Amino acid sequence: MEALDQAADFVPSGLAALGIEADETELAVIGAAHATFWPAILELLEMDLGDNPPERSPDLSRPPAER
Amino acid sequence: MSLLDRPLRAQAAAIAAGEADPADLLDAALARIAERDPALNSVVETFPERSREMLAAAPEGPLRGVPVVIKDEWPLPWRAQRFGAAEMLTEVAPGESGPYRALRDAGAVVVGVGNMHELGASSTGNLSVYGPARNPWDTERCPGGSSSGPAAAVAGRLVAGAVGADGIGSIRFPAAYCGLTGLKPTYGRAAMAGHHMDGISTTIVSGPLCADAADARLLAGTLFGEQLPAGEAAGLRVGIVRDTVTDDVAPAVRDACEEAIRALVAETGGELVEVELADIVPAAMATVLIANAEGLAGLSPDRANRLDPELSPIARGLIKYRLLLPAAASVKSGQLRAAMRRRLAAAFAGVDAIAWPTVPAVAPPLEAPLVELPSGTVTADQANVRGAGLANLTGIPAISVPVGFDGGLPIALQLQAGWGEDALLLDAAEALERATDRRWVEALPPLARPAEATEA
Numbered sequence: 001m002e003a004l005d006q007a008a009d010f011v012p013s014g015l016a017a018l019g020i021e022a023d024e025t026e027l028a029v030i031g032a033a034h035a036t037f038w039p040a041i042l043e044l045l046e047m048d049l050g051d052n053p054p055e056r057s058p059d060l061s062r063p064p065a066e067r
Numbered sequence: 068m069s070l071l072d073r074p075l076r077a078q079a080a081a082i083a084a085g086e087a088d089p090a091d092l093l094d095a096a097l098a099r100i101a102e103r104d105p106a107l108n109s110v111v112e113t114f115p116e117r118s119r120e121m122l123a124a125a126p127e128g129p130l131r132g133v134p135v136v137i138k139d140e141w142p143l144p145w146r147a148q149r150f151g152a153a154e155m156l157t158e159v160a161p162g163e164s165g166p167y168r169a170l171r172d173a174g175a176v177v178v179g180v181g182n183m184h185e186l187g188a189s190s191t192g193n194l195s196v197y198g199p200a201r202n203p204w205d206t207e208r209c210p211g212g213s214s215s216g217p218a219a220a221v222a223g224r225l226v227a228g229a230v231g232a233d234g235i236g237s238i239r240f241p242a243a244y245c246g247l248t249g250l251k252p253t254y255g256r257a258a259m260a261g262h263h264m265d266g267i268s269t270t271i272v273s274g275p276l277c278a279d280a281a282d283a284r285l286l287a288g289t290l291f292g293e294q295l296p297a298g299e300a301a302g303l304r305v306g307i308v309r310d311t312v313t314d315d316v317a318p319a320v321r322d323a324c325e326e327a328i329r330a331l332v333a334e335t336g337g338e339l340v341e342v343e344l345a346d347i348v349p350a351a352m353a354t355v356l357i358a359n360a361e362g363l364a365g366l367s368p369d370r371a372n373r374l375d376p377e378l379s380p381i382a383r384g385l386i387k388y389r390l391l392l393p394a395a396a397s398v399k400s401g402q403l404r405a406a407m408r409r410r411l412a413a414a415f416a417g418v419d420a421i422a423w424p425t426v427p428a429v430a431p432p433l434e435a436p437l438v439e440l441p442s443g444t445v446t447a448d449q450a451n452v453r454g455a456g457l458a459n460l461t462g463i464p465a466i467s468v469p470v471g472f473d474g475g476l477p478i479a480l481q482l483q484a485g486w487g488e489d490a491l492l493l494d495a496a497e498a499l500e501r502a503t504d505r506r507w508v509e510a511l512p513p514l515a516r517p518a519e520a521t522e523a
Contacts, residue, residue: 010391014390014391018368018390018391021372023380026380026384029383030384030388030391033384037352037355037392040349041352041356043352044352044353044399044403045393045395045399047349047399049403052406052409053402054405055404059255060269061254061462062462063412063485064409
């Protein structure tokens, strides 16, 4: 429950911390974006990618270099 | 038939052979825009004198005298891009962008600037500072975004070719919705100089939107600065995955794409191969996060508080939300990018192309861009990004080709190949055209049909 409350507070507290003003319509847009993005972001954060460190200076025009 | 209704390559050939006057073709394109575009809003600005100056100076290139449209994402020497918005977050100025130079050096004539979704932020094209572009197949439907105007202009046969940009599907979505062939090139291969995100973005590329693959090959070659040789795609090994991108799809789209894949395999004497490719949907989310993080370059909290009130509330809200995205997610996205690149490299050792629907449902209404999928009703953006992000995340090329209709609206298949295999994708698209007697690439939307055909 506490985690849910924190999630609901994420947008207003985040905006306040950065000093960003938002009117009601913008807040509605931000809320909708958050509802869409946040579950997917949490899913991404939970992924175990320990065996896949980022490439060093990847060249996206080519396949990854052999490790 | 007007020369303007013929393919890009036929226009170029007629001019090169002295059978057509390019000045007449330019006038015809301007007249066609004036006649048809009030219904489409695809071309937001023309500049006849500038176009005539380009024509007068046009070298003997592969596109000499051929009129094309360029997306409002690229600066021209006489016009800065507006990115479909009342305001951009970075300073822009008129100039010679890479795509402009490529077109100019090929002898092409920029006849107009194509509309686009505001700030490139949607797959629908239903929002722009110029008002939305409209889909020629049904003007109450989304044309796709963000390269909405280039696609609508080509589908409406205002021009035979247009240059778009693709950061998360922005060439492939409008190509799919408008029944065109749209190529998202391998990252870094197509002209990019002068783009306001050049040097920052790791997902955006320029690319062609045309009626068919041969025209896309010609225009892509122009943007690449090298001709792309044509082949047969013989023995094409087509990979298919079992994932949300193939399963959570409208039945008509699934059926048409499966039929097209079978036809492609039969035409090329190839084979169908099941491919294991995990995390396609999370990879799309990673692409969104990376693109949004890269878009922070010109943003600060103070800047976010000084946004132009003429920006839509959606744009203002999304810009402010960007600043809240956790840095850890960007790092994780980079890890997933590396993982997906390695997985794709392994997959392309066993197949030449991987196929799935470009978008899971046909173009939704402009007023309510929602789509019905087996899993329920979702926004078109949520649905569309799933299958598009992987190519931008990893750098591989991808092409969208028309493969049928549902309720009079185009259905599209996406083919993705290994890094640098852009020509192979065009070969495969041409093979598919042969297999289907070109009926999907030659289909015309109502407003582009000859009068007698419309009456019939």
